[in-house]
Amino acid sequence: MSAPVVERPRAGSTRAATAATRTATRPKVQPAAAVRARPQRDERPARPAARTVVRPAVPGRAKFVLTVMVLLGIGLVATLWLSTAAAADSYRLQDARAAARDLSERSERLHRDVAALQSPPALAQRATELGMVPAKDPARLVVAADGTTMVVGEPTVAVAPPAAAAPPGLGGDPAPATAAEVPAATSVAAAPQSVLAAAIAAVEPAVEEAEAAEAAEQAAEGDSPTSGTDATDGDTDATDTDTDTADTDADTDSDADTRTGTRSDRARAASTDTDSTSDDSADARTGARSTGTSGTSGTSGTAARSTRTSTGTG
């Protein structure tokens, strides 16, 4: 009977104790509860005593709390700083992406322009604008082993074909310019050349090194098996131009190169300089690499070389 009463305080339930105190209607219980409760209360004062023993540790705890607070503070600042930095970087990333996109678009457009300008129809059209005409049947100089030369064929002056030579659709532009009838005046020559030069100048910074490597590879593969001396032709750099000039000199001497024996010197004496050059540059890419380009002075020679350089960039 009384067992539960005794046991309840033992359960340590303060709520039960207070409830018990409140239940004034049960005097029987009250003293017991009071008796039980009191010793508990009496024990309490003992705790501060115990604390006084621990008290020397308080500075250590404060230090700990301080350390934690400092750490939290540092963490907070670090988090703020990192997120700010991340936000700032994301703006930079965005800018960089936009710049990369702009550059790749530009590179794509320039590639397209170069491809269009170096296509055979476009080159032929520009050659025509420069007043160049394809040489029909060239006469050839055959150099014998003893150095004597012989003319094969009959050298004739290359004559411009009648106007509107290009069949529809093969013009460089969908609407070809009618400048073809203008004789090779320097003013005409300057225009396409500057266009080409601008295109080349624009391409060079935009196109990456890989581009140059690709071009070099292309050249190394020997896209023109018959032109031994022009193996480096695919390069965009200035050495290409130098090689050409050297070639021209060698060719003019004609006997220095044994291969000229079978290859033509094209009877340049008879046909005008402009004409034989025109033929070569109209030949476009591989054809134009023939060492037979005669050394003409002035605009047409430069045009031929710049055409070649533009070829290399593609």
Next chain:
Amino acid sequence: MPAAPPRTRPAGAARSSPSAPRKGGRGRTGVRTPDPRRRLRVGQLVLVAALVLATLKLVVVQGPQAGTLQTGSARQRTSEIALPAERGRLLDRSGAPLAFSVEARALVTNPRLIATTKGAGTAAYVTEMAAGIAQATGADATALRTALESDKGYVVLVPLVDPDVARAVREKYPEIAEEKRESRQYPGGALAANVVGVASWNATDQKLTGLMGLESSQDNLLAGQDGLRVVDTAEGSSAVIPGSTRFERPATPGSDLQLTLDSDLQYTVQRQLAEYAAEKGAKGGSAVVLDSATGQVLAMANARTFDPRAFSKADESTLGNPSVSSPYEPGSVNKVVTMAAALEYGTASPDKVFAVPGSIRVADRTVSDAWNHGTEDYTLTGILAKSSNVGTIMAARDVGEDRFADMLGRFGLGQRTGVGLPGESPGRVPARETWSGSTFGNLPIGQGLSVTALQMAGMYQAVANDGIRVPPRIVEATIGPDGVRTPTPAPDPVRVVSPETAQKLRTMLTAVTQDGHTADSRGTGAAAAIPGYQVAGKTGTAQQVDPTCGCYASSTYWITFAGMLPAQDPRYVVAIMLDAPQGGTSAAPLFHEIGSYLAQREKLPVSPDPQPVQTLVTHAPPAAAAAQAATPGDAASVPVDGVAPAPAPVAGATPPG
């Protein structure tokens, strides 16, 4: 025990509601005592029931309904974004692009929405907008304005714009939206257009699709495989929630296709053919240049072509590739088969003399030569050089029908070459068992069968390549997206004739282009000769079939020429066909132009030996007979008596060391 219940009660009361008012109500506990207990039980039951319901619903939601709900939620939030694969390029043999793709944008808008938002100010705004877009993109302002004023929910204003231009326009006019496109570029325009074909934007598949030519037949290879990215997006918008990518498969770009074509040669052949066909009033024409050793197609031109950059305006009749798809009767060019069989089976030698009459009776019909003559003594070479039908039939009779039919097959007639171009025709050769009596009077002279320009080039390639025919190929290699180059497997070569026969044939064919000192020693194709080189070839003229009567027409011809250069060690084979040119036209001058260009361009060594002058007729015929050239083609090439003989161009040339 009696004491226990009261004690528990306050505890329960305290637990359920420790507030003071309850204390006051406690006086009625006598009446209400069973209430809390029942309430508790009811509460318990309700809670249990709720739990059970929740569990049941959970099972239903997680079990049977799980699939539907998941799909529904996925539909709301996940989006699949296609990652477009870049279409592969088409390159020529040196790697110069014939077709490639660049990124582009289409400018689209919703005119109806503009009209509702702008209200009365629409007209002015639209005009200003059209002008602005026209200035930025170069499109036609009037057309733009019409499109903007139309009552539509979606219009494409400009189909292909550079991305940066599109961005600028969109920033200026927020009503404009961009759509990703891929723009196909053909830098050479009509250059090899009939071979390359056209690809254009397909709105259904949202990608470039080949419409014709290699772009169409190799579409699978060129198109690549689109990638896929599955991401979460806000509902009703395309804004991707960062970091929500669930699945990503990158796009595989299309493979590049490297062709055997040589851009420069292709351009020149195309231009020369078009000019010549236009000058001679031909309806059409084809020219094919092959590498004689490998059978690779270096140039394939058609007189009528189109510009893929202006594809919508192209004449439909110019779109095909007649060089491989339109067979024609080869005419005398086919006599090389008869000659090859005669030499191979030893029934004749090049200098065997035939007494050739003016005409010969084959079954029910009479075949005569293109010029009138009595019985004359022609050598086999002379029969070929003068293109005598009667002599050829005589030589063919010695060979026999079966061996001749076999030789036609060995030269690849009646079979597709497998060049790799779409719509290739096998031509037509009547099967041996269907031959009638007069068939053998037709086939040896190149009538009654049809070939394509490519097959004709293939025949002469066999002669040029010491009797081994290598079926022509136009795709040199495939370059995969990983940069690995896979060459097209080499076709199986076919032994047609022995090397000795091929050598003899080449020598005989040089007689066709020889321009001897007398009319008797002049071949039909003298105009094809190139100073400094030996040229072997054969002219051909075949009557076209008149569709109105089903008979051979008397005024329209296929004029052909097939030949090789240089004859002693051929490097190039050229086949030309002109469709119905005006009377008196020969294709030999065009061969001369193409050959002369090849010799300059490839720096072919000048022939060390002068072209041999071969005996064609063993005794002089009456001079008047040779001058009776009345019909065009071969006959027109027969020299007119009295023309001053030109000295041989290379006579006395010293060979180089």
